[in-house]
Amino acid sequence: MTITMYQASIPSLIRSLNNLVSILEKGAAHAEARKIDPAVLVSSRLYPDMFPLVQQVQIASDIARRGAARLAGLEAPNLEDNETSFPELIARVQKTTAYLETLTPEQIDGSEEKSITLTVGKEKMTFEGLPYLLYFILPNVYFHVTTTYDILRHCGVELGKGDYLGKA
């Protein structure tokens, strides 16, 4: 018995992005309840040279979208980085899951050894499909979803691990 590249990728990404939507909704509700300008939360960061919440969400979306597309040998749709509010960020994450849902097992499966080259900053990186999924896409998406959670927790939003892990 074995598992497929599709099984190991798309459902995990969709689930984590759905959890990210719930986390962002709780951030928006918190701002509304406390009469906090939501822009304050959206632009919050944990340290001056770390990315603010808005970019954490944009990058989670980019890595999931582009990562899955590369496994499938496709070009991911581009999204402009112009979100400034919780509803806009939620819409971006939902566009991302909608795109992931269009990808089929037939497109993703068999990509274990596919050669994938990407440019991160100035660095050109080449991976095979399986290490690209396991050591780049998944930990990276989880990093940015967790950091979004951590920024909101640091701002006092009531979130728990269940919001991050989601329900089965």
Added chain:
Amino acid sequence: MTITMYQASIPSLIRSLNNLVSILEKGAAHAEARKIDPAVLVSSRLYPDMFPLVQQVQIASDIARRGAARLAGLEAPNLEDNETSFPELIARVQKTTAYLETLTPEQIDGSEEKSITLTVGKEKMTFEGLPYLLYFILPNVYFHVTTTYDILRHCGVELGKGDYLGKA
């Protein structure tokens, strides 16, 4: 072509825990260079009711150790939660990777549908092996490694994404 439960679990966990060791080493070096009491960093947290760094590391170790053991149908070795310093936390993570390295593909493979029951807080949870790995073990370990990183970044330790992702 497909992948195995071992391929999807043990190497990712070992890699992330090795990256956690590097992150903790940078925390220790920062404290030493700035003459900061390392205990301040080890007990730092992002919000009063979040776990401090020491527990983030302990939990990352617990989930990886117990999660992998459950997939293999084994009982994970218990570790006392008594670490109070960077060297002790690093030793705990290294004990964890040493344990993971004892597990073989023969022990982990075929656990996709194995029924796994665990108690989280007061809640009893039952998973099949594959969702347990993909939706519980991996995101959870990445959560606690990322939060350790975020706590240290928030305290001014110079870390970058490369420290979290590690090198291929």
